Amino acid sequence: MISTESLSKKYGDKFVLREVSASLPENKITAFIGCNGAGKSTMLNIISRLIPASEGCAFVDGKKVSEWDSRKLAQNLAILGQNSHNSARISVEDLVAFGRFPHSGGSLAERDFEMVERALKMTGIEDLRGRFIDELSGGQRQMAHIAMSIAQDTKYILLDEPLNNLDMSRSVKIMKLLRKLAREESKTILIVIHDINFVSFYADYIVALKDGRVKYEGSSEAVMKSEILSDIYGMRIEIEEYKGKKICVYYQ
Amino acid sequence: MRRKSFAKTFALLGFIALGLAALYLFGGLGARENWGYNISRRADILVAISIVAGSVGVSSIIFQTITSNRILTPGIMGLDNLYLFTQTIIIYFFSSGGSEMISGGLDFFLTLILMLALSLGIYLYIFKANSGDVFFVVLTGLVFGIAFGGLSSFMQVIIDPSEFSILEGRMFASFNKINLPMMGVSGLIVLLAFLWLSSDFDKFDALTLGRNMAISLGVEYDKVVLKSLAAVSLFTCASTVLVGPVTFLGIIIASITRFIFPTYRHSVLLSGSILVGIIALVFGMLATERVLQFSVPLSVIINFVGGIYFIYLVLKVKRV
Ligand SMILES: Nc1ncnc2c1ncn2[C@@H]1O[C@H](COP(=O)(O)OP(=O)(O)OP(=O)(O)O)[C@@H](O)[C@H]1O
Ligand SMILES: [Mg+2]
Numbered sequence: 001m002i003s004t005e006s007l008s009k010k011y012g013d014k015f016v017l018r019e020v021s022a023s024l025p026e027n028k029i030t031a032f033i034g035c036n037g038a039g040k041s042t043m044l045n046i047i048s049r050l051i052p053a054s055e056g057c058a059f060v061d062g063k064k065v066s067e068w069d070s071r072k073l074a075q076n077l078a079i080l081g082q083n084s085h086n087s088a089r090i091s092v093e094d095l096v097a098f099g100r101f102p103h104s105g106g107s108l109a110e111r112d113f114e115m116v117e118r119a120l121k122m123t124g125i126e127d128l129r130g131r132f133i134d135e136l137s138g139g140q141r142q143m144a145h146i147a148m149s150i151a152q153d154t155k156y157i158l159l160d161e162p163l164n165n166l167d168m169s170r171s172v173k174i175m176k177l178l179r180k181l182a183r184e185e186s187k188t189i190l191i192v193i194h195d196i197n198f199v200s201f202y203a204d205y206i207v208a209l210k211d212g213r214v215k216y217e218g219s220s221e222a223v224m225k226s227e228i229l230s231d232i233y234g235m236r237i238e239i240e241e242y243k244g245k246k247i248c249v250y251y252q
Numbered sequence: 253m254r255r256k257s258f259a260k261t262f263a264l265l266g267f268i269a270l271g272l273a274a275l276y277l278f279g280g281l282g283a284r285e286n287w288g289y290n291i292s293r294r295a296d297i298l299v300a301i302s303i304v305a306g307s308v309g310v311s312s313i314i315f316q317t318i319t320s321n322r323i324l325t326p327g328i329m330g331l332d333n334l335y336l337f338t339q340t341i342i343i344y345f346f347s348s349g350g351s352e353m354i355s356g357g358l359d360f361f362l363t364l365i366l367m368l369a370l371s372l373g374i375y376l377y378i379f380k381a382n383s384g385d386v387f388f389v390v391l392t393g394l395v396f397g398i399a400f401g402g403l404s405s406f407m408q409v410i411i412d413p414s415e416f417s418i419l420e421g422r423m424f425a426s427f428n429k430i431n432l433p434m435m436g437v438s439g440l441i442v443l444l445a446f447l448w449l450s451s452d453f454d455k456f457d458a459l460t461l462g463r464n465m466a467i468s469l470g471v472e473y474d475k476v477v478l479k480s481l482a483a484v485s486l487f488t489c490a491s492t493v494l495v496g497p498v499t500f501l502g503i504i505i506a507s508i509t510r511f512i513f514p515t516y517r518h519s520v521l522l523s524g525s526i527l528v529g530i531i532a533l534v535f536g537m538l539a540t541e542r543v544l545q546f547s548v549p550l551s552v553i554i555n556f557v558g559g560i561y562f563i564y565l566v567l568k569v570k571r572v
Binding site (some may be wrong): 048050070071072073074075078079081085086088089090094095098099101102105106107152173194 | 451454457460461462464465467468469470471472514516532
């Protein structure tokens, strides 16, 4: 399980994350929502030890993140950061194969090749395998990075705005894939999404951040309310029912 | 997706290196009675420049990888000037009245330690203080380099003349005047540093993807970077003591290596850089000694070519 205990982060003397205590459900898709600058990436980055906390701590399987052996943690938790895209001259296949690094340490075994194939297939980018990532479109590169995180085959998968640059059909494909991973392979998925309707359709649990605090937290059903969302985003958001699902209407 | 092994490229480069080495060893030997002397002297020089090639090549590639850029090298960051500065300080403070109390090995050893401490401090300062702005890093590096160069010149002026003569022997090594007595120590350091790093080659591969991805893949980023920077300092000491500072040699070797071996795999890149370095230097030695008849020092040619290439790179890339 992933949890945090009065987690705070400050830059200078400005708190960007304040006393966040949360425990996130297992085998579910948890969506982090909130305005730009609310602290979503900060929270994910601390949980995945990309940045240190200022106060408090994050726990993975009951153990402080800072106490995990880095490689062991990488076998259990994958993070795709918001800005960690790189454009090194590497083929898609090699990039995805890097997902196996925590397991194989550089020399790939048969099983690693299988996992790479599987990730390429699941994300549907087999045709891109030989292309160099610095020569891909933004969305294609995003898909390659998602495939890499999936190839890492970890219990926890943290994705910071994975739908960036993706068209609708690819976005849906990725969300379905994540749901399948959560349901069928017992993965726990933490994801930052701005498109609130994707959250409504695919997330099981929602953590809503505002000004560095967790303002609302609960099942999708409980958080997807007009007054809650209007408060979080500071604008009027109405909710309509469509085939038993909630659709947010905020275009004016 | 079995990985390309570059075996043919390695074979070709090895062949060229051997050919050039043979040409250097046996070409224009002169009168028969000098053969023995000439060949053994030239063999020493070959070993020395191989050490230089290896340490400059390996340290430049590693430095570029851990700082995620293709422009900076330890030489451009003024690390060899820092070495000279450290050496001056050590001789200034420890060698009183020109006594040979500090001789060969010991002062080199002290210099190594001081250099390690200073360079790590400076790196940490530069890379913590600003992330990603390559111009700032280049400028800071150049300023440090010039400052240390100036400081060591200053200390050489105020130093006791007899101490200065010790210093002179140590410091003004060049390709024409290779400091052969230090070859053994220097080679040993390069070898040990290389072995020390060899377990991290895979981690360097992951570091190609940048800090965040490397951490995400389980690389202990801070530890690996600190270790590599320490090794880079050792490599720089080892090469500077033999041939003096050659600011732009690293960028030449690293760029050619990355061009010939378009891969992120450091087991390939690092071995490749050694071969490329040897070829470049032996070729340069042949050109300056046999063609130009020593009229232009090799380091001047290297800095001329490398400097122009460096300006081109900076203009082309602008950002890391
Ligand atoms: N390195 C940094 N130095 C100073 N302030 C920072 C730094 N990184 C983030 N911040 C600040 O911390 C706050 C939270 O940033 P964070 O990246 O977590 O936002 P976010 O919720 O992910 O926003 P977005 O939706 O735009 O990605 C912001 O106000 C940001 O300006
Ligand atoms: Mg963010």
